[in-house]
Amino acid sequence: NAGVTQTPKFQVLKTGQSMTLQCAQDMNHEYMSWYRQDPGMGLRLIHYSVGAGITDQGEVPNGYNVSRSTTEDFPLRLLSAAPSQTSVYFCASRDGTGVDYGYTFGSGTRLTVV
Amino acid sequence: AQSVTQLGSHVSVSEGALVLLRCNYSSSVPPYLFWYVQYPNQGLQLLLKYTTGATLVKGINGFEAEFKKSETSFHLTKPSAHMSDAAEYFCAVSDQGYSTLTFGKGTMLLVSP
Numbered sequence: 001n002a003g004v005t006q007t008p009k010f011q012v013l014k015t016g017q018s019m020t021l022q023c024a025q026d027m028n029h030e031y032m033s034w035y036r037q038d039p040g041m042g043l044r045l046i047h048y049s050v051g052a053g054i055t056d057q058g059e060v061p062n063g064y065n066v067s068r069s070t071t072e073d074f075p076l077r078l079l080s081a082a083p084s085q086t087s088v089y090f091c092a093s094r095d096g097t098g099v100d101y102g103y104t105f106g107s108g109t110r111l112t113v114v
Numbered sequence: 115a116q117s118v119t120q121l122g123s124h125v126s127v128s129e130g131a132l133v134l135l136r137c138n139y140s141s142s143v144p145p146y147l148f149w150y151v152q153y154p155n156q157g158l159q160l161l162l163k164y165t166t167g168a169t170l171v172k173g174i175n176g177f178e179a180e181f182k183k184s185e186t187s188f189h190l191t192k193p194s195a196h197m198s199d200a201a202e203y204f205c206a207v208s209d210q211g212y213s214t215l216t217f218g219k220g221t222m223l224l225v226s227p
Contacts, residue, residue: 031213
């Protein structure tokens with residue numbers, strides 16, 4: 001049981017390049033979400049999904065795309081990287097049922113855009 | 115959307131002193147509340163959570179927090195700080211129908227000998 005797996009762990013991009021940050025979970029969780037962490041800003045929600053085929057925008061969605069074709073995977077796409085997207089990205093998932101639950105986080109992807 | 119306010123971006127304590135990290139939230143529905151800790155260059159580790167039931171919640175490493183609905187607060191405490199407690203702490207509240215979290219901006223805890 002691997003939990004939430006994020007790849008890659010580190011990435012350097014040039015301005016204008018595109019890339020996909022991968023997030024996979026093996027817990028059959030319905031809910032998945034992407035956050036970015038910047039110094040002094042905490043973690044901010046980029047996009048989230050409540051099930052396969054359903055996605056929605058969070059607080060800071062501009063410049064990012066997501067899709068959820070399977071329960072397990074929730075990739076985050078940067079269409080044209082900008083230096084302002086330099087950040088640490090975390091993916092999280094949680095079970096949609098029950099009242100006593102927690103969120104499982106991946107170990108993060110540190111992205112630098114030069 | 116919900117919101118979380120953490121009072122103080124940095125808190126300094128001496129080793130052995132009481133740790134108190136403040137968190138206030140706003141929520142239009144019964145909140146689920148969380149505290150996470152992050153050590154340098156690492157991911158998020160869950161310290162404790164409140165979902166339902168007892169309002170005083172005990173977590174790992176000797177930390178505890180009390181949910182006070184009337185004060186919309188969920189402050190984190192530890193009776194005696196250790197050097198190993200130095201880290202950044204985040205308070206979070208459930209959002210978007212409990213499918214996501216809204217985080218505070220974090221409090222860096224500094225522990226001096």
